[in-house]
Structures are given as structure tokens and as C-alpha cells.
Amino acid sequence: MREERSQELRIERTYEASAEEVFDAWTSAEVLRRWMHAGEDWSTPVAEVDLRVGGTVRIVMRRPDGGDAEMHGEYREIERPHRLVMAWTFADRPENRQLIELSFTESGGATTVVMVNTEISGEERRESQERGWRACLEELARALAG
Amino acid sequence: MANDPFRALAHPLRRDIVERLSGGAATVGEVTRDFGVSKPTISRHLKTLEEAGVVTRVVDGRTHRLALEPQALAEASGWIESQRARWEGLFDAVGEYLDERRERS
Numbered sequence: 001m002r003e004e005r006s007q008e009l010r011i012e013r014t015y016e017a018s019a020e021e022v023f024d025a026w027t028s029a030e031v032l033r034r035w036m037h038a039g040e041d042w043s044t045p046v047a048e049v050d051l052r053v054g055g056t057v058r059i060v061m062r063r064p065d066g067g068d069a070e071m072h073g074e075y076r077e078i079e080r081p082h083r084l085v086m087a088w089t090f091a092d093r094p095e096n097r098q099l100i101e102l103s104f105t106e107s108g109g110a111t112t113v114v115m116v117n118t119e120i121s122g123e124e125r126r127e128s129q130e131r132g133w134r135a136c137l138e139e140l141a142r143a144l145a146g
Numbered sequence: 147m148a149n150d151p152f153r154a155l156a157h158p159l160r161r162d163i164v165e166r167l168s169g170g171a172a173t174v175g176e177v178t179r180d181f182g183v184s185k186p187t188i189s190r191h192l193k194t195l196e197e198a199g200v201v202t203r204v205v206d207g208r209t210h211r212l213a214l215e216p217q218a219l220a221e222a223s224g225w226i227e228s229q230r231a232r233w234e235g236l237f238d239a240v241g242e243y244l245d246e247r248r249e250r251s
Contacts, residue, residue: 009230013237017244025240035239090232093225100233113240115233 011115019106022113023081026102027051036061036071053078057086073100081106087120151222154198159183160191164200164214171204171213 015022025031033047036059045068046060057073069091076099077085084102097120105112155161159181166177178188192212195201199218204211 009226009233011230011233011237013241015241015244017248021244021247022240025243028243031236031239031243034242035236098229113237115237117229117233 009115009117011117012112014110014112016110018109019081019104019111022111023084023104026084026104026113032057032059035059051075051078151198151200151218154195154200154218155222157191157194159187160195163191163195163212164219167201167212167214171211174210174212177212 017025027049029047029049032049033044036044036047041064043062044059045062046058048056048058050056053075055075057071057075059071061069061071063069071088071090073086073088075084075086077083081104083104086100086102088098088100089096099118099120101116101118103114105114155164162181163177166172174188174192181188192201192203196203199215202213202215204213
């Protein structure tokens with residue numbers, strides 16, 4: 001089967017902790033609350049995690065003017081402490097659905113987390129992807145700058 | 147969303163068109179030479195690129211010249227960078243949380 005999703009971004013980081021500790025941090029409501037705490041005047045009134053396949057992550061940020069922005073995630077695969085897959089949507093771009101695949105690899109007391117983030121959309125699933133548009137955009141940015 | 151540069155670049159043929167145009171404006175014939183696909187197919191893909199604001203078309207008599215609209219691409223590229231910054235923020239939050247737990251224990 002061909003790879004049909006386009007790669008958007010990849011982030012890797014190593015933490016001085018066991019895979020279990022790192023996995024539990026990734027799925028903790030406290031961490032999600034901190035993540036979305038944009039500034040002093042903002043608050044995060046809701047950070048809910050329902051850690052089961054099909055369960056949702058819901059974060060609500062309240063702006064200083066009282067308006068809310070909501071983020072949604074849905075757990076697709078949960079293999080504690082090795083792998084976690086979520087579908088994700090940000091309020092500012094609801095038509096963009098991201099698939100987030102996280103792997104946790106422990107070695108010598110440290111755990112490396114690799115996040116691979118791809119865009120999911122109907123058109124992209126139908127149309128073949130020969131290479132990521134991220135690479136395409138980077139080439140273009142260079143071409144346009146030069 | 148019709149005017150979405152991400153959707154515009156979701157097809158390899160459209161990415162090829164955009165890449166050829168990155169060298170400068172060109173006619174439809176120049177840009178789509180050796181593609182080996184039908185004219186209606188090319189028209190459909192060009193329409194998608196134009197609707198997304200990624201490509202503009204200037205008609206001069208019988209010649210149609212295509213050019214890239216760098217602003218639309220810069221917006222798409224900027225959005226990807228903002229996504230990276232967001233998710234890096236989650237990596238940071240995980241790190242801070244783990245540090246605090248270690249200090250407490």
C-alpha cells in the first residue's frame with residue numbers, strides 16, 4: 001500500500017525519565033492545561049482526558065475578553081508506554097485534522113519521544129502522495145527567496 | 147475550503163506545476179509540457195490552483211500566462227511553522243512537569 005498521507009512535521013525530544021513516566025505525562029490533563037496556558041490573562045477552564053481508544057481530549061482556553069477557543073483530540077491507539085495515536089483539531093483551523101503518532105523509546109534511563117504529525121483530509125486520502133508538500137514548500141521558499 | 151493552499155498542493159501534478167512556475171511566469175503550454183495527461187485534467191488542476199490563490203493567470207490574446215502568488219505560499223508555510231511551535235510547546239510542558247515531579251520526589 002502506498003503512503004497516502006502527507007507528512008507535516010516531525011519532532012523528537014529525549015527526557016530523563018522512564019517510558020512510563022513520559023507516557024503518563026503526555027496523557028495527563030495537568031500537562032495539557034499548562035500547554036494551552038497562553039498567558040497570564042488567559043485561563044484554561046477545561047482540560048479533560050478520557051484515556052481509552054475512541055476517548056477524547058478536550059481543552060478550552062478562555063481569552064482575556066471572555067471568548068473561548070476549543071481544541072479536540074481523539075485517542076486512536078493506546079499502547080502504554082510505547083505508542084500513542086491521536087486525531088487532533090485546533091479551533092482556528094477546524095477543516096485541518098491532524099493525525100499525531102507518538103512513539104516512546106526508553107534507553108539507559110532516558111526516553112525519546114518521536115512525534116510524526118500528518119494531515120488527514122478526504123482529498124488527501126483519495127489522491128496519491130508521492131512526496132510531502134512540506135518538502136515542496138521548503139523548496140519553493142528557497143526558490144522564491146533566491 | 148476552496149481557497150486553501152494546503153489543498154492546492156495536495157496533488158503531485160499541482161506541485162509540479164507550482165515548482166515549474168517557481169522559476170518565473172510561463173505559458174500554460176510551457177508549464178504543462180510532458181505531463182502526459184489530458185487537457186481537461188490539466189484545466190481542472192489549474193482551476194484548483196487559481197481558486198486557492200496560489201497561481202494567477204493573465205490572458206493576452208490567445209496566450210495564457212501563469213505566475214505564482216508567493217503570498218499564498220508564504221501563508222501556508224507560516225502556518226506549518228506555527229503548528230511546529232504549538233506542538234513544541236507541548237513537549238516543553240511535558241519536560242517541565244517531569245522536572246517538577248523529580249524535584250518533589
